[in-house]
Amino acid sequence: MRIEEANIVASLPDLGVELQRGASLAELTSLGIGGTTDLLRIKKHESISGLLGLLDSNGVPHRFLGGGSNLLVDDGELPWVVLQLAQPNPDIVLDGNVAHVDAAADLGRTVTYCAKHDLGGMDGLIGVPGTVGGALRMNAGAYGMQIGSYVREVKLYRAAACQIEILKGEQISFEYRHTSFAPDDMMLAVKLELPSKPYKEILQGIRICNEKRRSSQPLGQKSAGCIFKNPPGASAGRMIDELGLKGLSVGDARVSDRHANFFVNAGKASAKDMLALVAGIRERVHRAFHVELEHEVVIWNA
Ligand SMILES: Cc1cc2nc3c(=O)[nH]c(=O)nc-3n(C[C@H](O)[C@H](O)[C@H](O)COP(=O)(O)OP(=O)(O)OC[C@H]3O[C@@H](n4cnc5c(N)ncnc54)[C@H](O)[C@@H]3O)c2cc1C
Numbered sequence: 001m002r003i004e005e006a007n008i009v010a011s012l013p014d015l016g017v018e019l020q021r022g023a024s025l026a027e028l029t030s031l032g033i034g035g036t037t038d039l040l041r042i043k044k045h046e047s048i049s050g051l052l053g054l055l056d057s058n059g060v061p062h063r064f065l066g067g068g069s070n071l072l073v074d075d076g077e078l079p080w081v082v083l084q085l086a087q088p089n090p091d092i093v094l095d096g097n098v099a100h101v102d103a104a105a106d107l108g109r110t111v112t113y114c115a116k117h118d119l120g121g122m123d124g125l126i127g128v129p130g131t132v133g134g135a136l137r138m139n140a141g142a143y144g145m146q147i148g149s150y151v152r153e154v155k156l157y158r159a160a161a162c163q164i165e166i167l168k169g170e171q172i173s174f175e176y177r178h179t180s181f182a183p184d185d186m187m188l189a190v191k192l193e194l195p196s197k198p199y200k201e202i203l204q205g206i207r208i209c210n211e212k213r214r215s216s217q218p219l220g221q222k223s224a225g226c227i228f229k230n231p232p233g234a235s236a237g238r239m240i241d242e243l244g245l246k247g248l249s250v251g252d253a254r255v256s257d258r259h260a261n262f263f264v265n266a267g268k269a270s271a272k273d274m275l276a277l278v279a280g281i282r283e284r285v286h287r288a289f290h291v292e293l294e295h296e297v298v299i300w301n302a
Contacts, residue, residue: 001037001081005058015047025073032222032265034073043086045188048157066134070224074302075271103133103187120197123205127213133187139174148174153191159184177296218256222265228293236293237261239285250277
């Protein structure tokens with residue numbers, strides 16, 4: 001979608017919003033799949049209300065993009081514009097055991113920055129790509145931990161109330177790759193309360209997690225991490241593996257040979273290819289195990 005309305009374009013500089021025409025979502029997502037649309041980069045949290053008001057009153061739909069590491073985006077010209085927070089400097093400020101982190105901050109850098117200041121707890125998140133905002137929305141987690149456990153407060157834009165609000169950690173429900181935020185809430189910043197731990201000890205935990213990832217995941221290939229959530233008490237990857245489906249392909253979309261719940265773009269996969277592969281595998285797992293796998297990857301259909 002291209003923003004044609006002159007009143008929107010003229011207001012962007014005052015709002016501190018940068019317009020990138022015809023951005024390629026294939027270049028902005030870890031799967032390397034997706035069509036084109038206008039991208040709006042927001043430099044000031046305070047302008048979000050004005051920007052969304054302007055888009056809504058002109059009938060321009062939008063989606064929020066973090067680091068693009070959990071997205072499968074449709075092909076072609078997309079029927080919505082994409083909003084993304086620009087990274088402020090600094091994006092992490094420490095105050096005792098509390099880290100004040102902007103939603104645009106890189107998650108991995110946040111984990112290592114806090115670790116270097118003897119703040120632990122998040123070792124498992126090392127190697128999870130994307131932003132802190134995306135991690136909050138998804139309640140990213142690995143190796144028995146999840147980001148939600150450390151959230152003291154979230155600053156977010158509530159579209160329903162048209163204002164910025166602060167939610168306490170206990171007001172938010174963080175479940176397995178699911179949170180109680182409304183679909184149109186935009187995460188802006190978070191206060192994480194982290195346990196004190198010597199850097200050397202945290203580093204050991206980080207090294208162990210890195211090694212586990214390296215030995216089990218197709219890290220050099222384009223993917224969005226796990227495609228499906230694990231059903232209660234089971235492993236989606238194991239079910240797919242047991243059916244002998246590793247390596248199954250539709251075009252260049254392929255079930256990883258290394259980890260059956262990672263689907264990779266082995267070349268020039270289209271969204272159509274990847275969606276067909278995802279639907280096909282889901283169907284075969286259902287037939288064999290009578291389990292309806294739920295998507296972990298967020299699908300942006302046009
Ligand atoms: C190699 C690899 C390994 C991975 N391993 C893990 C893992 O171990 N555990 C895990 O949990 N995930 C994993 N993932 C998935 C992914 O990295 C996480 O889900 C990550 O937290 C997504 O963050 P993002 O910024 O990239 O979000 P995006 O992919 O950009 O967006 C994901 C969703 O969050 C929303 N969103 C993003 N930013 C905001 C915001 N500021 N406000 C409101 N909504 C927002 C988007 O609209 C979208 O719905 C992995 C991915 C890859 C590629």
